[in-house]
Amino acid sequence: MRHILSVTVENEPGVLSRVAGLFSGRGFNIESLNVGPTLDTGVSVMTITTEGDEQIIEQIVKQLRKLITVIKVVDLTDLKSVLREMVLLKVNANDANRAEILRTVDIFRCKVVDVSIDELTIEATGNYEKISAIVGLLTRFGIKEISRSGMVAMKRSIQN
Template structure:
């Protein structure tokens, strides 16, 4: 089972290494990881995408909470949330495929961030499935490089709104 956790921590030296060390030391998975300060610059938010069975996922949350520098662990299961990731793809663009690639980019609402006689670099933001679809469609053209940011997640403000089922 895949799970995205958002971990609010003290913005101090060494905190990330405590979190990452916990995962490696106890054999937990990290699929992706994003770290940056929050509005309050004394705190950082770490968004970790992990996977495991129910027992492992429960342990991960408990072990994270046990770290002295961890203020809060948010599990988005049973919550309304928005999830995004950004990807940059450098795809081979030969004379006969240049137009097609731009059409694909347009369909996915990707932006061209760099052009050369041989390739396009495209940037796209979306959830996991959208990015996966984008990569699959571009693959036949020849992908030279991919860089992904890892997933970030935010709870939706549901005040005064109908809850999505």
């Protein structure tokens, strides 16, 4: 099962390597990883999506907590959270299909952020499923380039 971990870490050199090394060294899988600063300059937050059975996820969480530079680990999977990814897609576009592409962009409330004679660059945000759906739908037009962020996540204020 896919799990989303929010990991609060000390913002210091090598911390990403410690986390990444933990996953590779112990044979855990990272599906996506996103790191960014917080309001406290000394602290960063990583959002890690990973996969494994219950026992493996328990080990991942414990091993992360064991790292000296990790301050806090929260498994957001079973909590109500806002999950977002962003993707930039460069799609082939010609006079015949441009309207259809724009319609799709509209339906998914994406944005066109760059245009040329035969390409459209589209920005989309949403949860994992939405992004996968957009990518799936646009594939038939020919995706020339794709750049996908890792997931960022936040626990919702109201849990019940």
